[in-house]
Amino acid sequence: MEALRLEGIGKRYGRKPVLEGVSFSVAPGEVYALAGPNGSGKTTLIRLVTGLAFPTQGRALLLGEDVHKNPAARRHLGAVVEAPAAFYPYLTGRENLRMQAYLAGVKEAVSLGRRPGEDHLTGVLARLRLLSVADRKVGSYSLGQRQRLGLAAALLHRPKVLVLDEPTSGLDPEGVELVHGLLQELAREGVAVLLSTHHLQEVSRYAHKVGILGGGRLLDEVVLPRGEAYRLEAQPLEGALALLKTLPQVVSARLQGGAILFEGNPEAALRALLGAGYRVRALYPHRFDLMSYYQERVRHA
Numbered sequence: 422m423e424a425l426r427l428e429g430i431g432k433r434y435g436r437k438p439v440l441e442g443v444s445f446s447v448a449p450g451e452v453y454a455l456a457g458p459n460g461s462g463k464t465t466l467i468r469l470v471t472g473l474a475f476p477t478q479g480r481a482l483l484l485g486e487d488v489h490k491n492p493a494a495r496r497h498l499g500a501v502v503e504a505p506a507a508f509y510p511y512l513t514g515r516e517n518l519r520m521q522a523y524l525a526g527v528k529e530a531v532s533l534g535r536r537p538g539e540d541h542l543t544g545v546l547a548r549l550r551l552l553s554v555a556d557r558k559v560g561s562y563s564l565g566q567r568q569r570l571g572l573a574a575a576l577l578h579r580p581k582v583l584v585l586d587e588p589t590s591g592l593d594p595e596g597v598e599l600v601h602g603l604l605q606e607l608a609r610e611g612v613a614v615l616l617s618t619h620h621l622q623e624v625s626r627y628a629h630k631v632g633i634l635g636g637g638r639l640l641d642e643v644v645l646p647r648g649e650a651y652r653l654e655a656q657p658l659e660g661a662l663a664l665l666k667t668l669p670q671v672v673s674a675r676l677q678g679g680a681i682l683f684e685g686n687p688e689a690a691l692r693a694l695l696g697a698g699y700r701v702r703a704l705y706p707h708r709f710d711l712m713s714y715y716q717e718r719v720r721h722a
């Protein structure tokens with residue numbers, strides 16, 4: 422089952438539509454990045470997914486449960502929407518997390534002393550490299566430290582879906598790398614991650630899909646190639662594509678701009694095509710440039 426599913430979701434403020442008919446889904450273990458120019462609706466979408474705003478059309482499902490009809494669906498969710506998250510400045514980072522865990526009913530994080538609960542809290546703090554400041558008052562934290570504490574708080578109850586609005590803004594380069602690494606790790610552990618970002622180059626290293634928003638609509642959804650991708654020009658094109666799709670050594674293949682774009686073993690693909698009598702004009706490695714694609718897509722929207 423999809424971890425997160427949006428069905429034709431939209432939002433109006435008064436008569437002004439801010440978001441219209443957006444549908445997509447995020448599977449467990451998948452990282453979905455939302456991109457789009459300022460004002461395209463990314464934050465609005467994230468507020469809808471987390472139940473902070475109500476849709477004027479469509480619905481958002483977390484593990485099959487409607488977030489707005491059934492607020493308990495949010496037990497599956499970890500989110501950082503407003504940055505920096507609100508903490509008590511006169512309590513330490515650890516105390517703030519312990520209190521949030523208590524309020525959220527995360528039993529394993531509230532037990533005191535050298536018990537497993539404390540280990541869980543310490544583990545989350547360590548993941549965000551906050552152990553050295555964990556026992557300092559949050560009032561003395563830098564913006565980046567507070568932001569990382571916000572992420573730690575979102576992870577306390579081991580959510581199945583993590584939703585983050587611009588998680589790397591305001592972080593230093595090390596903090597940025599830490600967050601990107603952590604998101605990859607969480608995805609490997611099976612968490613579905615939805616994040617909004619302006620940093621396409623960075624997220625394209627590990628995101629599985631990028632949704633491009635423009636003028637309140639989902640303009641495009643790009644599935645990022647994971648393995649080596651190749652571009653192939655062959656005749657007749659449609660037949661060559663059909664043949665490639667039958668090869669076990671080819672992971673995926675599709676048409677793009679009068680050629681075939683595929684992932685898999687190029688030697689096996691070439692051998693099969695020549696063996697079946699296709700004319701192959703060119704075969705070369707393909708580097709997908711998400712930034713150029715995005716700019717092109719937004720310009721022509």
Ligand SMILES: Nc1ncnc2c1ncn2[C@@H]1O[C@H](COP(=O)(O)OP(=O)(O)OP(=O)(O)O)[C@@H](O)[C@H]1O
Pocket residue numbers: 434439457458459460461462463464465466
């Ligand atoms: N409460 C509100 N009332 C009226 N209009 C709003 C409200 N919140 C957002 N908007 C409008 O909705 C549009 C989308 O805003 P949103 O913050 O979702 O965009 P964004 O893609 O997150 O932008 P950015 O990249 O600048 O963060 C904007 O035109 C904004 O002015």
